[in-house]
Amino acid sequence: MESKYPRIAVDVSGGDHGAAALVPGAIKAAKSRPMALKLVGKQEEIKQELSKLNLEGIDYEIIHANEVADMDDKPSHIMRKKKSTSVQMACELVKEGFADGVVSAGNTGMTLACGIFNLGRIKGIERPGLAAFLPRKEHPLVLIDVGANVDSKPRHLVQFAVMAEVLARDVLDVQEPRVGLLNIGEEQGKGNAQVNEAQPLMEKTSLNFVGNVEGREVFAGDVDVAVCDGFVGNIALKLSEGLGVTFSSILKSELKRGVFSKLGALLASSAFKRFRKTLDYEEHGGAPLLGLNGTVFVCHGSAGSKAVSKAMDMTAKFIEKEANEDIKRNLEANPEITRFKRLKKFLYPGSREQGGEEEEHAES
Amino acid sequence: MESKYPRIAVDVSGGDHGAAALVPGAIKAAKSRPMALKLVGKQEEIKQELSKLNLEGIDYEIIHANEVADMDDKPSHIMRKKKSTSVQMACELVKEGFADGVVSAGNTGMTLACGIFNLGRIKGIERPGLAAFLPRKEHPLVLIDVGANVDSKPRHLVQFAVMAEVLARDVLDVQEPRVGLLNIGEEQGKGNAQVNEAQPLMEKTSLNFVGNVEGREVFAGDVDVAVCDGFVGNIALKLSEGLGVTFSSILKSELKRGVFSKLGALLASSAFKRFRKTLDYEEHGGAPLLGLNGTVFVCHGSAGSKAVSKAMDMTAKFIEKEANEDIKRNLEANPEITRFKRLKKFLYPGSREQGGEEEEHAES
Numbered sequence: 066m067e068s069k070y071p072r073i074a075v076d077v078s079g080g081d082h083g084a085a086a087l088v089p090g091a092i093k094a095a096k097s098r099p100m101a102l103k104l105v106g107k108q109e110e111i112k113q114e115l116s117k118l119n120l121e122g123i124d125y126e127i128i129h130a131n132e133v134a135d136m137d138d139k140p141s142h143i144m145r146k147k148k149s150t151s152v153q154m155a156c157e158l159v160k161e162g163f164a165d166g167v168v169s170a171g172n173t174g175m176t177l178a179c180g181i182f183n184l185g186r187i188k189g190i191e192r193p194g195l196a197a198f199l200p201r202k203e204h205p206l207v208l209i210d211v212g213a214n215v216d217s218k219p220r221h222l223v224q225f226a227v228m229a230e231v232l233a234r235d236v237l238d239v240q241e242p243r244v245g246l247l248n249i250g251e252e253q254g255k256g257n258a259q260v261n262e263a264q265p266l267m268e269k270t271s272l273n274f275v276g277n278v279e280g281r282e283v284f285a286g287d288v289d290v291a292v293c294d295g296f297v298g299n300i301a302l303k304l305s306e307g308l309g310v311t312f313s314s315i316l317k318s319e320l321k322r323g324v325f326s327k328l329g330a331l332l333a334s335s336a337f338k339r340f341r342k343t344l345d346y347e348e349h350g351g352a353p354l355l356g357l358n359g360t361v362f363v364c365h366g367s368a369g370s371k372a373v374s375k376a377m378d379m380t381a382k383f384i385e386k387e388a389n390e391d392i393k394r395n396l397e398a399n400p401e402i403t404r405f406k407r408l409k410k411f412l413y414p415g416s417r418e419q420g421g422e423e424e425e426h427a428e429s
Numbered sequence: 430m431e432s433k434y435p436r437i438a439v440d441v442s443g444g445d446h447g448a449a450a451l452v453p454g455a456i457k458a459a460k461s462r463p464m465a466l467k468l469v470g471k472q473e474e475i476k477q478e479l480s481k482l483n484l485e486g487i488d489y490e491i492i493h494a495n496e497v498a499d500m501d502d503k504p505s506h507i508m509r510k511k512k513s514t515s516v517q518m519a520c521e522l523v524k525e526g527f528a529d530g531v532v533s534a535g536n537t538g539m540t541l542a543c544g545i546f547n548l549g550r551i552k553g554i555e556r557p558g559l560a561a562f563l564p565r566k567e568h569p570l571v572l573i574d575v576g577a578n579v580d581s582k583p584r585h586l587v588q589f590a591v592m593a594e595v596l597a598r599d600v601l602d603v604q605e606p607r608v609g610l611l612n613i614g615e616e617q618g619k620g621n622a623q624v625n626e627a628q629p630l631m632e633k634t635s636l637n638f639v640g641n642v643e644g645r646e647v648f649a650g651d652v653d654v655a656v657c658d659g660f661v662g663n664i665a666l667k668l669s670e671g672l673g674v675t676f677s678s679i680l681k682s683e684l685k686r687g688v689f690s691k692l693g694a695l696l697a698s699s700a701f702k703r704f705r706k707t708l709d710y711e712e713h714g715g716a717p718l719l720g721l722n723g724t725v726f727v728c729h730g731s732a733g734s735k736a737v738s739k740a741m742d743m744t745a746k747f748i749e750k751e752a753n754e755d756i757k758r759n760l761e762a763n764p765e766i767t768r769f770k771r772l773k774k775f776l777y778p779g780s781r782e783q784g785g786e787e788e789e790h791a792e793s
Contacts, residue, residue, distance in 0.1 A: 284672060
């Protein structure tokens with residue numbers, strides 16, 4: 066590291082609000098935790114947003130990006146044709162050693178593609194996974210994968226687990242994160258083929274694997290990390306978000322009916338504020354894309370400056386704790402879950418394990 | 430029908446509360462809507478519960494069941510060894526024409542197995558699907574499948590849709606139910622192989638198919654029916670339930686902090702009551718097992734008498750509207766989604782469709 070602080074490249078062009086959310090969010094974060102900002106996007110937009118803010122003591126730099134990635138652009142198109150988009154350039158800054166991590170509120174698929182292309186995957190990880198933080202009474206729950214992949218193989222689920230366990234430990238400060246496999250019942254043999262094959266693989270790892278967990282139990286605090294396929298995770302997450310919005314809106318409209326309710330709502334307003342804060346997905350920051358040779362956090366498209374700031378804070382913590390190094394150590398401790406090992410076992414079933422963590426992994 | 434009222438066989442042994450929830454729930458339902466009750470279970474338990482209730486004008490009958498199905502029993506064991514369990518006997522009552530439908534709070538897998546064994550499937554339906562009602566501001570959302578199957582084939586999703594559309598129409602009184610495919614994005618081509626193959630099949634049906642829907646949109650009222658694989662649906666449903674419980678408990682504990690909040694909560698208590706009522710899964714009744722030659726509703730294991738009563742009410746409505754006949758009509762209108770048709774097309778690719786709805790379908 067050049068700087069003693071985490072250097073974060075912020076793609077300010079993404080999301081529903083663009084620079085108007087990303088720039089103030091980044092500045093806010095840099096005021097509460099030391100970090101160096103590389104603001105990547107249209108120079109004039111960034112300058113305009115900066116002009117509204119107090120920048121005293123902030124270590125920042127503007128990196129002008131010519132092009133903007135549209136939400137409709139295919140990732141492959143961006144990679145080939147639009148090389149100077151902000152998300153591409155932010156990833157390149159990490160690749161070239163000018164930054165330690167990326168925060169983006171753009172299209173997840175695009176960020177993933179740029180991340181893989183520029184940074185590559187951590188040796189032993191076949192598929193990067195997108196993790197999300199879900200609100201709970203105590204520390205949030207880590208849910209992985211919430212949509213970086215669909216149709217994952219059982220061993221991919223185990224790789225997700227190995228990465229998310231580090232996230233819970235390093236970013237949420239959970240001592241020995243308990244890892245569960247999201248399933249439709251707790252008994253062994255429940256669920257689909259994917260989960261049934263993943264379970265014995267999970268049991269072989271050094272993780273604190275507690276077995277199958279049901280969607281209801283994860284909120285009761287039975288686990289710190291819940292692992293599932295990206296299709297399942299994405300749908301479950303969005304359904305929960307939708308339900309959360311529905312809950313709030315129903316409560317709001319109920320509290321507006323009648324004088325007593327209105328008065329009561331007024332009196333209890335600080336309680337409601339705290340309530341909303343716990344539930345607010347914004348409070349729980351971004352979603353880390355785990356498994357890349359570099360730190361990449363994705364914010365919700367609708368993220369406001371508060372959510373961006375929280376994501377920046379988590380990104381900085383992830384970098385400071387050198388979480389990716391911990392992921393590598395976790396993989397070394399569990400060589401059987403990487404593809405190469407499986408291939409080797411298949412090709413030479415009689416050969417003994419040699420702890421060959423140093424060997425090349427086949428990359429798909 | 431012998432009786433002019435729906436005759437419902439109630440398996441009172443299932444669920445966390447057994448007869449203590451099922452019997453009063455059934456009696457409550459029979460007071461608000463005309464129905465004939467066949468209470469199936471341990472005679473002494475039923476009599477004890479009945480002795481606490483006002484039975485004036487209730488048309489009921491006790492059918493003694495010797496054996497109880499344990500939650501740990503495998504369905505196959507029940508079918509072969511424990512033939513006189515309450516759930517088996519309740520299904521047999523329908524099979525033999527003594528009842529029109531079954532309500533059970535027992536193990537879903539067991540109820541499904543007994544249902545298939547005794548009643549068989551509707552011609553053209555390969556896999557019965559479990560539907561659930563999710564709370565929304567307007568009428569509830571129908572989500573199908575929430576766990577009757579795992580690893581469904583694309584055409585099974587279409588069969589679920591055809592059945593759930595009838596449910597929304599007949600039981601929720603939605604005029605032209607809009608049907609969506611639960612997916613991780615709205616664009617075509619998004620999602621896993623299963624959903625991608627289901628989409629063109631859906632488009633060919635006579636359903637009001639609106640395309641892919643995301644988990645967040647289903648609560649905004651964009652669709653009336655959301656279709657997904659049973660594994661996805663079960664996890665999403667339970668995660669949502671867990672989040673709902675978490676929400677309520679966080680709100681409760683926040684409202685207990687401080688005098689103003691407590692007072693406010695007291696003043697707004699009627700608003701909270703209405704709020705909880707909307708969110709309460711109990712209010713939305715049981716989950717219908719669609720696709721059987723007979724009406725079968727499953728209550729949540731934790732269902733109290735209120736939930737049971739609501740499920741009974743919906744079961745009666747399902748029977749009165751002859752929803753299973755509507756499902757058959759829906760299938761006849763969409764012959765291409767049944768397996769036989771696919772096989773035929775495969776075997777004789779040149780042959781023209783002859784609308785052969787009357788022909789035998791291969792049953793798996």
